[in-house]
Amino acid sequence: KAKNAEQPEFIQAVTEVLQSLEPVIEAHPEYEQAALLERIVEPERVIMFRVPWVDDNGKIQVNRGFRVQFNSAIGPYKGGLRLHPSVNLGIIKFLGFEQIFKNSLTTLPMGGGKGGCDFDPKGKSDMEVMRFCQAFMTELFRHIGADTDVPAGDIGTGAREIGYMFGQYKKIKNVFEGVLTGKGLSFGGSLARTEATGYGLVYLVEEYLKCNGDSFDGKTVCISGSGNVAIYATQKAQQLGAKVVTVSDSTGWVYDPAGIDVALLKQVKEVERGRLTEYAARREGVEYHEGRGVWVTPCDIALPCATQNEVHMEDVENLVKNGCKILAEGANMPTTLEATEYVQEHGIVFFPGKAANAGGVATSGLEMSQNSERLSWTFEEVDAKLKGIMVSIFHAIDDAAKRYGHEGNYVMGANIAGFEKVANAMMAQGIV
């Protein structure tokens, strides 16, 4: 802890994983002998770099870029690039650490990594975003490659940014290869990648419901966020017969008692890059509230899809009071540690992000396969593979929790199932 004192999110993520792994370490003294835990919490490599670019007024801006190559035991490093002013080393390390286990759960051969920059794309012109992306890639290119490290999108990094970064990589390296995922369809992107995280989240919960003789049909769902994950979780949940009544952004939230109008939400957020105030202004019967507060709304299923530590104690107290049955994390670590413990103790079934939102990286893995084959699969093929992966993730975490005597504890199940494969690979590869 002392070594990482300035990295609270990283310490939070490691604490949760290590607590879950206690019974595994007890059952496998050889892991302790091989200092497996000490090794797994230390990134294989951390890269920090200067990103200088010129804004529209001719002024030079300097940002700080990061790539944390955390663990390559089971495949090339893989994980998104976050562009947000809050980005710092601790946040990238927390995300990279989580990514190791998430990628392992997908059953695909991908190691764990994460990167990003404290650049804020909000309010920047298209040309500024392009110049920034080019400057960022001008350093990053030397550390990545289709068989080394394959970054993807994350908060602030969508199709536009991936396109600019890919263009710059190709220009510098003179190689057309699947070095980034989330690419445009005309240059190696995969159908269904845009939908994958939100759809995958809903597929995982659907499988749990199915195993308990239930379904999404007729359920009321609360979602936070209104970005990529939130939009497609809303769409799929409603396709399965649920009613999604909330979405949010960092300034406020919407209560739409008739169920979110996905077409309007996509128009406002994806096409116009606007705010939720504009959604509320264009639709009858919608309430808009400033600030945070989604979780005061009664629901059967809560799907936080905005950002880390957005669900606090008072939120989960409200969820429990209002009879919520399931909380599945679309975002990475949206629920604080104490709130996670509270929901588990109060009968809400809890699915951690590393299992519930793994559909995005799983489909990125499918994009890598298509790039290697130089083939493109249909939307239906990718969607069916995604669904199969989410169903298998549910059963893997359910089974791991049962094997260690913690049936229904999907935090433990996900950490254990994700860890086992990486641990075996690290043991086989020696002390490196």
Ligand code: NDP
């Ligand atoms: P986007 O940038 O598309 O959307 C993020 C959404 O969350 C926006 O609506 C944003 O509002 C809101 N938000 C951001 N910060 C806050 C905050 N502090 N309080 C309230 N709302 C906030 O990101 P994604 O949808 O891609 O990602 C959301 C989460 O899911 C992240 O944790 C990400 O790491 C995780 N994730 C994403 C994957 C993907 O495939 N996209 C895969 C796996 C995980 P505003 O517009 O005001 O900033």
